[in-house]
Amino acid sequence: MSTLQIGLAIIGGLVLAGVVAYNAWVTNKSAPLTARERAGGGSSDERAGDETLPYTPADLAEHEVQRVDPVFGDAPGAPEPADAAAVAVAAAAVSINPLMNQPPEKRPGLDALIDVIAPLMLEHEVSGDAVLAALPGTRRVGSKPFAVEGQSDSTGEWESPRPGQRYRALQAGVQLANRSGPLNDIEFSEFVVKAQAFADALGAAPDFPEMRAEVARARELDAFASGHDAQLGFMLRARRTAWSPGYVAQHAAQLGFVAGALPGRMVLATTQSGNAPILSLMFDPQAAMAEDPEQSALREIALSLEVTHVPRSEQPFVRMRQAAMALAEAMEGTVTDDGGQPLSPEAMDQIGADLESLYDALDSRDLSAGSPQARRLFS
Template structure:
């Protein structure tokens, strides 16, 4: 059999499988539609999260007759859920939710954009058949947390009109999914997109939603463009400390580093905290956990993950110079050549240019957006 015949045979097989799968999908959708039509367990948005009923208010049409002594004409109004506006206490307030790197008082709308970001996520709107509570949505949506190595997040349009992370106690009229288009290693590809679609559709049926899927070719192309930027700005900048004499004893070294403010990690690396729960830079002893001595330390700055205002490079060099005095060491590059102040100043200038490039691309170093892409 020739290569052409083999190719045609394979293409025919893929086509047959595709048609079979499409027919099965249509059967599945039809069955789910019938089940929903006759189901008696529809989500009741007039129930509180704890199961107690809310007070119901029927819509009232005002005919324009103002109270005595007033000239105000009230227009008829329906609440966002399609039922009359409820008293403020009738809709439970959404639970507080924070994200890594976000301030505790970050507004829900800002948190929502951090989760489903139009710049770095492939967005998929989901139209709900009826308003739904977060208590019912969350267990279903948590079934789809990632495709491949790309995280998937969901946000909801609350009945108060704001987009927010979906939480218990919230009532939502629309949803939006977002799958991250790139990571440090890869971009969203055709296989991952197909996995997303095949898993999202039954999930959407389960919550009574209809996804608006973007074109796969366009989504994958956009993902590749984003990954090119990530790959071009995936900079980790390191300097080394070389012992001028005998190797350092690991036990003594660990105590000295802890006294200088480093946090010890389980993998044997050390991290210099930034004071707000993040990391400025890390330090490695360049030996295994069971080693007794080392004659070289490496300080490493993950440049896109540290905001310029924190001066990660400046503080890393300052920390290295402090260790030089305490340990009798020399600052060297990866080729064991000494790094003098002039060379370090030139590197710092390049770091500032790097930060400006990221700012121009609207992905500032150290931002939530950058931390997601370069995590």
């Protein structure tokens, strides 16, 4: 073989090796960032910090926080939340308070503010077992929840019927409005039929309010609710390299998020045990359920806040905003609205100001955000 041929063969081998190396580099750069890479890279100080957070979706599932939906006391068959009414795009989150094991505030399930209530007069006390046996099979009237309460003979408090208790008075109720709309004539009539049948089974005499007045009250309440329902949300989009589910979970866990009830959902728990979570973080559930989630590429995640379900005292918007900024900085992302437009600090300030006005309006109607009444109305 001549010297020229040998030289050309060497050059060809070098070119081929260069192509292989370049392809390997491109493949490595395009792979999603994973929790293992984050924990193994960076300075010694960074590694020391990350070693305390070996979180993956599987690890976090052990600390799952279930969503708690509003119900009438302990009554079974309580309504599932309907699709949310529209509103704004927003952002926020501050330092995370530790979860406290405080009991939720106890209030009667039925409330004249948001329910039609019909007293059921009794000739004598009835047992909780008899009340439970007489309850209708379904606890809904059209699209509205239906409930029965008894006044305990021992405590005098209104409560959902329980076996072994005795009740000196009963009342039946149906919710005036929810996200499905106001109580209408047909639903009111169905409520009367259902409550009458229950009363007949116990020998009680119901006292129903006038239908026209209650339906008008339902429409007025629905009009207020429609103008003050708010769900805030924004997107966090990757600027460069995509993220794996484990990478997202690791950074979210540093801010106090834990695995939710559904794949691809994490939540920031409230300081009040039993209440709905403050914030939700969501990404593609298919990526979370993949055989090898670390090879799934995520280019965006969503943060959302159910404004009417979280008390103002939790500072949910502030916490959401700061959490978004922290995640964006740590994962090289950009905070945008649903249309992909970046959210400026000025836009977030305006959203925060509008939110304070919303809280004030809810407070003025005794429907403060996060209260049992507000959670039932906005469901």
